[in-house]
Amino acid sequence: MHELTEDVRERLASAAVWFVATTCPDGSPHVSPMWVGLDGDSPWFNTSVGRVKERNLRHDPRVCLSHHADPFDRVQINGRVARFVEGPEAERDMDRLAQKYLGTPFEWLLPGERRVTVVIEPLRVRHVVGVEPFRPR
DSSP states (O other), X not given: OOOOOXXXXXXXXXXXXXXXXXXXXXXXXXXEEEOOEEETTEEEEEEETTSHHHHHHHHOOEEEXXXXXXXXXXXXXXXXXXXXEETHHHHHHHHHHHHHHHSSOOOOOOTTOOEEEEEEEEEEEEEEESSOOOOOO
């Protein structure tokens, strides 16, 4: 597991939208804007059981989280799923995210919908400020 720096922790703790990239079974990418939480050094997000990103991650646990404050200040976290959390705990997690981002509990659960929290183990973290240096071959 890669330890997160304080500046990356602050960004994950803020109500900033992150992009979550997963890999579809055919190898193509799938990217979704998501609310993200942080517990210790583990970023996490919550989705519905059966959504594309959840299905992709059960098939291939590699994931990338990306955020930019502007084009010259960006963070990329490459990792893998550490665990999936379902049931009442996942529903509480969705409430935690809604409180963080909207200041209200999550009120949009559809009939029959089940939530799942996806906890990420960071393997590589990059915070680039300015123009990324060109690496000669």
